[in-house]
Amino acid sequence: MDNIIDGKKIAKDLRGKIAEEVKTLDRPPGLAVILVGEDPASRVYVRNKELACIEAGFYSDKIKKSENITEEELLLEVDRLNDNPNIDGILVQLPLPKHIDSNKVLERISPLKDVDGFCSENIGKLMQNKPYLRPCTPQGVMTMLASAGVDVMGKNCVVIGASNIVGRPMAMELLNARGTVTICNSKTQDVAGKVRQADIVVAGVGIPKFVKGDWVKDGAIVIDVGINRLDDGTLCGDVDFDAIKGKAAGITPVPGGVGPMTIATLLENTLVAYKAKL
Numbered sequence: 001m002d003n004i005i006d007g008k009k010i011a012k013d014l015r016g017k018i019a020e021e022v023k024t025l026d027r028p029p030g031l032a033v034i035l036v037g038e039d040p041a042s043r044v045y046v047r048n049k050e051l052a053c054i055e056a057g058f059y060s061d062k063i064k065k066s067e068n069i070t071e072e073e074l075l076l077e078v079d080r081l082n083d084n085p086n087i088d089g090i091l092v093q094l095p096l097p098k099h100i101d102s103n104k105v106l107e108r109i110s111p112l113k114d115v116d117g118f119c120s121e122n123i124g125k126l127m128q129n130k131p132y133l134r135p136c137t138p139q140g141v142m143t144m145l146a147s148a149g150v151d152v153m154g155k156n157c158v159v160i161g162a163s164n165i166v167g168r169p170m171a172m173e174l175l176n177a178r179g180t181v182t183i184c185n186s187k188t189q190d191v192a193g194k195v196r197q198a199d200i201v202v203a204g205v206g207i208p209k210f211v212k213g214d215w216v217k218d219g220a221i222v223i224d225v226g227i228n229r230l231d232d233g234t235l236c237g238d239v240d241f242d243a244i245k246g247k248a249a250g251i252t253p254v255p256g257g258v259g260p261m262t263i264a265t266l267l268e269n270t271l272v273a274y275k276a277k278l
């Protein structure tokens, strides 16, 4: 159906464009990914990031650390990568073990190498509409919207979820594109009523099929950031795809929607950080 926004294809095209540009560079852009512990989902994400790097001609440094690493040791690892001239981007895969202060580790990454866009300097710049390195998932959503020909200006946008990784930066991206933005959190009253007003809905709550078919108005654009594993092992998003796909003007599938865009955007950001050094 032509209302499916095919993130897999948009991401592949973006990765292809990046790979072409990398061929013209004197040295490959370098991305370091730090993985702490054995979280199975994190291992899969990090492996996918590594494969995408290699395919695009990047230098990829995957650094695996034991669950028992101390905060100080991890901070020293970040310092080492901050000082390494062959590394343009640094990503610390979240979540970190409970004994480590994630915020302290993220803040230690040089803002010039913070390809996740999570440190306060980069978030502050996004907030002021003077963005530099931007969080990958929301930036990837903006790329998808542009690719699908969706103009955000003047639209009613409802973001469901207020996390630092997705909801908050997503709301800023939509505001910077001059949308009118409502952010829903777990205490929001009448989320359904808010979604019914929306021209663009972005869901990132981590609850399978949270957004119901009768919440979405005809012709809306629905972006599903959720990746939930059901008891039968299948993946499903935060929106009820089957109930919504017949009425939305555009909808992203799970898998094959936002997920591939996050990784392609990580490469895009690493290239931005590389070029800033030239």
Ligand code: GUN
Binding pocket: 091, 092, 093, 094, 095, 116, 136, 137, 165, 262
């Ligand atoms: N864990 C889940 N999503 C992300 C992400 O976008 N970046 C990092 N570093 N960790 C994550």
